[in-house]
Amino acid sequence: MVPITTLHYLVVAAALFVLGVIGVLTRRNVVIVLMSIELILNAVNLNLVAFSRIYGLHGQIFAIFVITDAAAEAAVGLGILIAFFRNKETVNVDEVDLLKW
Amino acid sequence: MAPVATTFFFYFLSGLTVFSGVLVITRRNPVHSALALILALLGQAGLYLMLYAPFVAGVQIILYAGGIMVLFLFVIMLVNIEKSQKEEQFNKQWLVGILAAVSLGVLFVLVYTRGKSLFPDRVAQLPEQSNTQEVAVLLYGNYMFAFEIASLLLLVAIIGAVVMAKKRI
Amino acid sequence: MLDYIKSYLSSDVTPGAAGNLFWAFVYILLIFLGLSVAVIAMNWLERKILAHMQVRLGPMRVGPHGLLQPIADAIKLLIKEDIMPAEADPFVFWVAPIVVVITTFTVFIVVPFGPTHAVTDMNIGVLFMLGVSSLSVLGIVMAGWASNSHYPLMGALRSSAQMVSYEIAMALAVVSAVLMTSLNREGTGTLSMIGIVQAQQVQQTWFVFKFFPLGLIAFFIFAVAMIAETNRAPFDLPEAESELTAGFHTEYSGFRWSLFFLAEYSAMIAVSSIAVTLWLGGWLRPFPHWLRGEPSDLVFSLFPGLTFLFLAAMAFYSTARMPKHPYFRVQTIGLAGFGAVLALVGLILFVRPVRDRIQDIYWFSTKVAFSMYMYIWYRGTFPRYRFDQLMKVGWKVLLPMGIGVLILTAFVGVLL
Numbered sequence: 001m002v003p004i005t006t007l008h009y010l011v012v013a014a015a016l017f018v019l020g021v022i023g024v025l026t027r028r029n030v031v032i033v034l035m036s037i038e039l040i041l042n043a044v045n046l047n048l049v050a051f052s053r054i055y056g057l058h059g060q061i062f063a064i065f066v067i068t069d070a071a072a073e074a075a076v077g078l079g080i081l082i083a084f085f086r087n088k089e090t091v092n093v094d095e096v097d098l099l100k101w
Numbered sequence: 102m103a104p105v106a107t108t109f110f111f112y113f114l115s116g117l118t119v120f121s122g123v124l125v126i127t128r129r130n131p132v133h134s135a136l137a138l139i140l141a142l143l144g145q146a147g148l149y150l151m152l153y154a155p156f157v158a159g160v161q162i163i164l165y166a167g168g169i170m171v172l173f174l175f176v177i178m179l180v181n182i183e184k185s186q187k188e189e190q191f192n193k194q195w196l197v198g199i200l201a202a203v204s205l206g207v208l209f210v211l212v213y214t215r216g217k218s219l220f221p222d223r224v225a226q227l228p229e230q231s232n233t234q235e236v237a238v239l240l241y242g243n244y245m246f247a248f249e250i251a252s253l254l255l256l257v258a259i260i261g262a263v264v265m266a267k268k269r270i
Numbered sequence: 271m272l273d274y275i276k277s278y279l280s281s282d283v284t285p286g287a288a289g290n291l292f293w294a295f296v297y298i299l300l301i302f303l304g305l306s307v308a309v310i311a312m313n314w315l316e317r318k319i320l321a322h323m324q325v326r327l328g329p330m331r332v333g334p335h336g337l338l339q340p341i342a343d344a345i346k347l348l349i350k351e352d353i354m355p356a357e358a359d360p361f362v363f364w365v366a367p368i369v370v371v372i373t374t375f376t377v378f379i380v381v382p383f384g385p386t387h388a389v390t391d392m393n394i395g396v397l398f399m400l401g402v403s404s405l406s407v408l409g410i411v412m413a414g415w416a417s418n419s420h421y422p423l424m425g426a427l428r429s430s431a432q433m434v435s436y437e438i439a440m441a442l443a444v445v446s447a448v449l450m451t452s453l454n455r456e457g458t459g460t461l462s463m464i465g466i467v468q469a470q471q472v473q474q475t476w477f478v479f480k481f482f483p484l485g486l487i488a489f490f491i492f493a494v495a496m497i498a499e500t501n502r503a504p505f506d507l508p509e510a511e512s513e514l515t516a517g518f519h520t521e522y523s524g525f526r527w528s529l530f531f532l533a534e535y536s537a538m539i540a541v542s543s544i545a546v547t548l549w550l551g552g553w554l555r556p557f558p559h560w561l562r563g564e565p566s567d568l569v570f571s572l573f574p575g576l577t578f579l580f581l582a583a584m585a586f587y588s589t590a591r592m593p594k595h596p597y598f599r600v601q602t603i604g605l606a607g608f609g610a611v612l613a614l615v616g617l618i619l620f621v622r623p624v625r626d627r628i629q630d631i632y633w634f635s636t637k638v639a640f641s642m643y644m645y646i647w648y649r650g651t652f653p654r655y656r657f658d659q660l661m662k663v664g665w666k667v668l669l670p671m672g673i674g675v676l677i678l679t680a681f682v683g684v685l686l
Binding site for chain 2: 003004005006007008009010011012014015016017018019020021022023025026027028029031032034035036038039042045046049050051052053054057058060061063064065067068069070071072073074075076078079080081082083085086089090091092093094
């Protein structure tokens with residue numbers, strides 16, 4: 001069989017990225033949109049760690065920082081979701097239109 | 102230490118991760134989506150282990166699968182109303198969205214296959230036995246400033262999340 | 271085939287390091303069997319010890335002195351009807367106990383029973399154990415939510431909030447122990463479990479006694495946090511019967527409930543293994559450096575056999591005290607047989623080749639058993655914490671103590 005090179009990991013990361021983008025663009029439930037954003041971040045992480053196999057440990061350090069930032073962003077995003085849910089009893093992105101003219 | 106059955110594990114783990122990704126974006130019930138995302142994250146941790154990055158794999162399991170996803174599940178349980186599961190799940194522009202994303206993916210694969218000569222095919226010497234120690238040397242040496250900024254960012258995120266979720270400020 | 275077995279038995283690396291799948295499977299099977307026996311023994315021991323602490327007798331009927339009680343409980347649970355609540359989510363309801371059991375059992379891959387007796391020695395051993403045991407919180411949340419009922423949901427939310435809070439205190443205590451591993455000559459610490467015990471061997475002190483009282487306080491923080499992490503008394507409000515009708519596993523019956531029960535006891539053994547490895551010296555016998563040399567080695571190597579002979583003596587003593595009524599004949603014979611089996615095992619453990627190999631596993635198991643006894647003792651002694659008191663202790667008492675111990679350990683480690 002073909003030996004597994006870095007290219008294989010990059011293709012997997014691209015697939016995950018595309019799935020995450022589809023999730024963000026097409027779903028109406030805010031929680032699932034946030035989860036698709038986490039998928040995108042994971043795809044980026046996989047890319048970084050795959051390249052760190054060639055170029056040294058800097059990619060892994062960056063990946064650790066990306067995971068930390070993803071945690072912070074998920075916490076704040078879910079806080080906003082809870083605050084919004086308390087005002088309007090819905091989790092539909094199409095109904096976030098209070099500023100619509 | 103010789104790697105064992107690399108090809109099988111790569112295809113198994115990457116298939117698991119991509120399949121779970123598909124489940125995340127297609128399930129009607131957000132709890133099922135969250136469980137599929139946990140499976141995707143665990144598959145990804147396995148892929149990190151195959152890339153000789155055990156520390157990032159450990160951090161992924163603890164933080165992402167064991168921390169962020171617990172947070173997601175809590176919030177889903179707090180805002181899970183039955184009404185949202187009976188509504189229309191995909192918005193009206195779903196076809197355009199899928200086409201745009203797939204063309205982006207095709208662009209990526211084209212760049213990878215055409216530009217394969219641009220990055221070297223060598224493999225860096227990453228001994229698995231001292232990975233944590235070397236990550237620590239880099240993290241507390243070159244990237245000390247970024248480390249401190251990340252801790253400040255987490256502090257701001259904690260305060261922000263608490264303020265957002267309070268009933269009355 | 272025999273040479274293959276012999277060639278592996280005389281090797282000095284773990285199966286993971288040698289890339290040897292067959293022996294890894296054998297080790298995993300042995301760990302699985304050992305855990306099952308340990309859980310069964312824990313069930314019996316808990317009921318008997320708790321009963322004797324409360325000046326009553328505990329199960330006495332099922333076998334001699336209730337020795338067959340766990341088997342009777344297991345058979346009862348297996349033949350019970352499998353109920354699923356009407357509006358419950360069937361997939362999540364089915365998968366929740368499986369997740370809890372799998373994550374609890376996966377922890378045992380890195381538990382070191384000896385210098386080469388772990389399935390694999392990952393570079394991130396301690397990180398892996400903490401991470402995988404934090405995945406069991408997900409199983410509990412899923413169980414509570416899928417039951418579609420108030421009490422399980424409240425129990426699951428409380429239980430997972432408690433577990434997540436005490437994980438942080440646990441992690442801080444673990445970090446201060448890992449910090450102590452870096453005080454050797456090269457100045458590099460290690461996260462691998464075998465490396466931590468070897469660091470204690472090189473520094474010639476168990477980490478619980480290092481920089482007295484810092485190691486002791488760190489061990490104390492970890493001991494309290496591990497009880498809260500496994501939802502045991504006095505932190506068992508989320509699953510106490512008088513409070514929440516068994517919490518997150520209310521709606522589970524029969525075999526599914528026994529999976530939760532198995533996972534709870536295995537989690538207790540897992541976190542006790544972490545505590546023993548990090549602070550109590552792992553597989554090292556007491557005083558390996560102070561009392562070294564041939565006679566001390568001989569004396570300490572007789573301990574496994576003597577333990578089993580002592581247990582056999584207790585069994586024979588109870589046989590002698592059995593009532594002399596014909597109805598008790600079967601039980602008396604059974605107890606005498608059990609005592610004979612224990613004596614036989616003890617005598618086998620006196621044979622020289624077995625004696626040399628069983629040392630590490632014996633001392634590790636003894637320390638974990640001591641930790642299990644402390645678990646049962648706490649259950650019999652302390653009243654239950656109310657939930658807000660529980661969270662207050664986790665965040666406002668243990669977390670500052672953990673940070674203080676970490677900073678002080680770092681200072682003292684640099685100065686000395």
